[in-house]
Amino acid sequence: MRISVSSDMDEPVARSLVAALRDRGHEVRPHGALRPGDDPQWAVCSQAAAREVADGTADQAVVCCWTGTGASIAANKVPGVRAALCTDAYTADGARRWNDANVLALSLRLTSEPLLKEILDAWFAGAPSTDAEDRQNVDRVRLFDHGNTRR
Numbered sequence: 001m002r003i004s005v006s007s008d009m010d011e012p013v014a015r016s017l018v019a020a021l022r023d024r025g026h027e028v029r030p031h032g033a034l035r036p037g038d039d040p041q042w043a044v045c046s047q048a049a050a051r052e053v054a055d056g057t058a059d060q061a062v063v064c065c066w067t068g069t070g071a072s073i074a075a076n077k078v079p080g081v082r083a084a085l086c087t088d089a090y091t092a093d094g095a096r097r098w099n100d101a102n103v104l105a106l107s108l109r110l111t112s113e114p115l116l117k118e119i120l121d122a123w124f125a126g127a128p129s130t131d132a133e134d135r136q137n138v139d140r141v142r143l144f145d146h147g148n149t150r151r
């Protein structure tokens, strides 16, 4: 898979993330502090990574900042993106399964090396649910991308 990865900080866990994705056979597209000369502001680099998912340059993205909050907020402003801030494997599994999330947001502060592996295992093992209610919810979220927030 082509995975865009962004981080506003050059932290060891962000480096481990890139290595882990490459070990799993993914093509990594680095942004922010992970790419020399790139803008490392979380609002800028996480949006850039998310935009690559929306325009089809990447299949998925992983966006990181210290808390994961700013990265997830910025990514979710991109139409077509469903970013999920995951602090454990159960949340990552649910994000893929129920929310059809296409961007994983991580906290550099909270994500230890073992937790990173657990989260990535769950994220890549998970497939979107085919349950009708789950699909309706995701379809409803897609409408938000086009400004339709009516009930």
Ligand SMILES: O=C[C@H](O)[C@H](O)[C@H](O)COP(=O)(O)O
Binding pocket: 008, 042, 065, 066, 067, 068, 069, 070, 071
């Ligand atoms: O949501 C924002 C992120 O947690 C940032 O990584 C955080 O604001 C970084 O702050 P600073 O650059 O002041 O350490």
